[in-house]
Every structure is written in structure tokens, then in C-alpha cells.
Amino acid sequence: MITHICDRCGRPIEQGKLRYIAKIQVFAAADPLEITLEDLLRDTRREIDRLLQQCEELTEEELMRDVFVKFEFDLCRTCQKAYVTDPLSAASTR
Ligand SMILES: [Zn+2]
Structure with missing residues (x-):
């Protein structure tokens, strides 16, 4: 039974197969304030x-x-390997 779809390649992920979750947070970085x-x-x-x-x-x-x-x-397992190898490549973000 298919329980998930890989968000990177679109292939179905069968129940019980290896599945990974990538959580990405993008937030504004703040340097310490210097108030004169x-x-x-x-x-x-x-x-x-x-x-x-x-x-x-x-x-x-x-x-x-x-x-x-x-x-x-x-x-999916294939996309996890590709993603962790080069997480910032344009291909990994499609
Ligand atoms: Zn995939």
C-alpha cells in the first residue's frame, strides 16, 4: 500500500519502505545590536x-x-541520498 509520495521525485513510497523527512527552516539572521x-x-x-x-x-x-x-x-531513499550529498544544488530543490 502506498502511504506517501516522494516530494522530490514524485515516486510512491510503499508502507514499510524507508522514508525520510526533510525539515527546512529559513529565517532572518540577526547580528548582535550595537547601540551607540x-x-x-x-x-x-x-x-x-x-x-x-x-x-x-x-x-x-x-x-x-x-x-x-x-x-x-x-x-524516498534515492532522493535522501542525493539531497544530503548536495542539499543546496538546484536539482535537489525541485
Ligand atoms: Zn524520491
Whole structure:
């Protein structure tokens, strides 16, 4: 009985056969903040207003995709081998 379909190659994965799950998280990296006295004395109101205006033009989903996205894929044995060998290749992400 087929229980899953490989998200990479589209082949069916039979019940009891080896199946892998690839979980991928892509999120904005943040470096430690360095706040100077000059930063604290600066009037940031205009900059904050501009950023809020930009945010209003985007949907909640668009805003979220800029910060954090996660994926989960079922992989067959063949695709697992190919994926872990070269996870960033264009062929692995199709
Ligand atoms: Zn596959």
C-alpha cells in the first residue's frame, strides 16, 4: 500500500519502505545590536513611520515570509541520498 509520495521525485513510497523527512527552516539572521549614544539621540520617528507604512502595504503572510519560513518534505531513499550529498544544488530543490 502506498502511504506517501516522494516530494522530490514524485515516486510512491510503499508502507514499510524507508522514508525520510526533510525539515527546512529559513529565517532572518540577526547580528548582535550595537547601540551607540548617537543612535539613542537620533530622532527615529520618521524612520519608524516609513517602516510602518511599508508594512501596511504587505499582507501578514508576506511579512512573515520575510522573517521565517519552514518546509517539510517526504523523501524516498534515492532522493535522501542525493539531497544530503548536495542539499543546496538546484536539482535537489525541485
Ligand atoms: Zn524520491
